[in-house]
Amino acid sequence: MKWVEIIKVRTVGEPESLLVAEIFNDFSAMDKGRPPAEMKLYHHATVESDLCIHLYWESETISPRKSPVGLRIVESIGALGVANHSIWVEDVTGKTAPAV
Numbered sequence: 001m002k003w004v005e006i007i008k009v010r011t012v013g014e015p016e017s018l019l020v021a022e023i024f025n026d027f028s029a030m031d032k033g034r035p036p037a038e039m040k041l042y043h044h045a046t047v048e049s050d051l052c053i054h055l056y057w058e059s060e061t062i063s064p065r066k067s068p069v070g071l072r073i074v075e076s077i078g079a080l081g082v083a084n085h086s087i088w089v090e091d092v093t094g095k096t097a098p099a100v
Helices: 017-028 068-080
Strands: 002-011 038-043 050-058 081-089
Touching: 002 068, 017 068, 050 068, 068 081
Parallel strands: none
Antiparallel strands: 002 050, 002 081, 038 050
8 A cells, every 4th residue: 555644834934944854854864663665845836934745655554644754753843833744545446545
């Protein structure tokens, strides 16, 4: 099963994109535990204070949960602003995936 963990961050005050990018790079370089298949950092096209981190996973798990890496990233960037952390499962059947 393929799934993605999405962490959206809206920083308060001055855009903290460099600090979030540094945190992202620190976590993407970690070797501890099972790393995601891929990690990507996005910034909003027009809102400088909005950033998004995608952690791509592949597993046999029927209902993926928030990963330790994702939870640590949210904890690290929590002081910068508001974070939204969610899990999305790839829809391979063309039907809506069950709620997680």
